[in-house]
Amino acid sequence: MSIHTILSFVVTFIIAAFLVPLVGKVTKNMGIIAHENKRTIHHGIIPRTGGYAIYIAFLIGAMIFLKTDVQINSVLIGGFIIFMVGFYDDIHDLPPKAKVAGQVLAALVVILYGGISLKDFMIPNVPTNISTVLAIIITIGWIIGITNAVNLIDGLDGLCAGISIIVLVTITVTSITSGRSDIASLSMLLAGSxxxxxxxNFHPAKIFMGDCGALFIGFMISVISLLGFGYKGSTFFTLGAPIVVLAVPIMDTLIAIIRRKVHHKRFDEADRGHLHHKLMFSLELGQTKSVLILYAATALFSLCSYLNLNHPNYARILFITLLIIFEIFVEYTNMISRKYKPILTIINIFLHRDDLPKIKESEPYRKIVRNFKGKLKYVLLVIVVVIASYYGYQYTHRDTGPKIKPITYVEVTDGTELMKTIYKDIESTRDRTALREYVAAYFAADFYSLKNKDKDEIGGTNYFYQDKLSDFQDYAKKDYYASVNKLIANGENTDNIVSYEVLSNTVSETKLAGLEDYNYYDVILHLQFNHKSQILNTKDISVTIRLIDKNHKYYVVSYSYNGPYVKPNDD
Structure with a gap:
């Protein structure tokens, strides 16, 4: 972790720690306090304006540490809108529709002005313009959903703040792993605040963050995750990873929606059925233990997301285990209803406990018995016939011809995090157009990244056409790799490609001598370094990768550096 990233946390931490008591004292005298009601569990006069200090500390830190661009500006503007919505709500209690309208406005700012949305969101056989519209709609839903999910968990002392810090630290770690120091700094600015x-705010709380704080934090986390969560690649890493990290507030929100639907209550009607309420009241754990348990749960879900980078099988096992534990907790504490206990009913087949539901007493079991009584032997006969028919069909239609060796691409053993992500896409895709882009991106990421290179090593050789490899290596040594050995000797080979964007993917009419019989394609990429390239003297570059299709496998046959990448003017 760089000094810059650490300082961004430390500075905002100090500023917030200094501002919180001052803001609390002033606003307490102004009467901006958390009022006691049937939903709240606090006692006494406690100001609900800690979010002011969080926002101000973040804003000061942003002015010191962030390099502003269109995206950062859009995030700051959207954050200001959300903060003002929460600010007004803390004083005057905004109606739900007005709050959602403010959230939609903030979301549109980051989408339309900042260009922050789901990248590469495509639905097969659906026109691009329709997919783009759907991507915008899903992005708005994501921002609003996460914003409110974080707000809903602000029910115990220190709960929302602690979970948010864990989430932001996770984003920071994964971002640093992928070389995205910009996302790491943004995350740590907010985490420090x-x-x-x-x-x-930890129990016993002297101040609450209020809606201005909770909504602002939720909005920022949702937008930071859309900036890539430290990755460039599949849709999973755009939304899947943050969904896993934010599993606690997301699942709590979904359960609340289901619970209120089951009990015919309005969605915005408050209750004491949330996770933290069940831990505190149903299990009688008290505030501190309940909060620490939810911290631990968030940390474990965060670990799932991080493990998925290099150990996806372990990540899946842990994730499924956590989901099962969560489901059992939901059923045991009646979070949805007293009748909803499917897993516990199945478990009790083996436990035979009187305090757990028995399967013979469950309504689904009674319906099955009632409907199939006297018909069971016929049902079993049908099942046997279906199974036998299936395996008979599989046997008679089995492939008896010669086995065709599947087309494989080589993964570099010491590849960067971006290369690992791209390789997963290469292995999983069945789309030939996408495969071309992934092969070109993998070659480019390997070729231009120097962090994983040894002396005299040239990247991208595994993806270059073998008959032209010698010419490629000779040219590379005189071109991009001319001074790389010196950088390696001095330990300065830190250049690393951290993200890419496909600018175009077209058929090429230019063909090389001796390879005229193959189809050619030009893939133009925008590549981003982790910092200004020591060789090319720029952070963003444009390159053209030319490939041929030989026996359904793509090979790179040439590359060309187009110069620094300049983002096109939307005007």
Missing amino acids: IAGFLLY
């Missing part, structure tokens, strides 16, 4: 507030 929240940590400074948490000093006064």
Whole structure:
């Protein structure tokens, strides 16, 4: 972790820690306090304006540490809108529709002005313009959903703040792993601001963050995750990873929606059926233990997301285990209803406990018995016939011809995180157009990344056409790799490609001598380094990768550096 990233946390932490008591004292005298009601569990006069200090500390930190561009500006503007919505709600209690309208406005700012949305969201056989519209709609839903999910868990002292810090630290770690220091700095600015507030918010709380704080934090987390969560690649890493990390607030929100639907209540009607309420009241754990348990749950879900980078099988096992535990907790504490206990009913087949539901007493079992009584032997006969028919069909239609060796691409053993992500896409895709792009991107990421190179090593050789490999290596040594050995000797080979964008993927009419019989394709890429390239003296470049299709496998036959990448003017 760089000094810049650490300082961004430390500075905002100190600022927030200094501001929180001052803001609390002033606003308490102004009467901006959390009022006691049937939903709240606090006692006494406690100001609900900690979010002011969080926002101000973050804003000061952003002015010091962030390099502004269109995306950052859009995030700051959207964050300001959300903060003002929460600010007004803390004082005057905005109606739900007005709050959602403000959230939609903030989301549109980051989408339309900042260009922050789901990248590469495509639905097969659906026109691009329709997919783009759907991507915008899903992005708005994501921002609003996460914003409110974080707000809903702000029910116990230190709960929302602590979970948010864990999420932001996870984003920081994964971003640093992928070389995305910009996302790491943004995350740590917010984490530091929240940590400074948490000093006064942990039980017994002296101040609450209020809607201005919870909504702002939720909005920022949702947008930071859309910036890539530290990755460039599949849709999973665009939304899947943050969904896993934010599993606690997301599942709590989904359960709340289902619960209120089952009990015919309005969605915005408050209750004491949330995760933290069940831990505190149903299990009688108290505030501190309940909060620490939810911290641990968030940390474990965060671990799932991180493990998925290099150990996806372990990540899946842990994730499924956590989901099962969560489901059992939901059923045991009646989070949805007293009748909803499918897993516990199945478990009790083996436990035979009187305090758990028995399967013979369940309504589904009674319906099955009632409907199939006297017909069971016929049902079993049908099942046997179906199974026998299936395996008979598989046997008679089995492939008895010669086995065709599947087309494989080589993965570099010491590849960068981006290369690992691209390789997963290469292995999983069945789309030939997408495969061309992934092969070109993998070659380019390997060729231009120097961080994983040894002396005299040239990247991309595994993907270059073998008959032209010698010419490629000779040219590379005189071109991009001319001074690389010197950088390696001095330990300065830190250049690393951290993200890519496909600018075009077209058929090429230019063909090389001796390879005229193959189809050619030009893939133009925008590549981003982790910092300004020491060789090319720019952070963003444009390159053209030319490939041929030989026996349904793509090979790179040439590359060309187009110069620094300049983002096209939307005007």
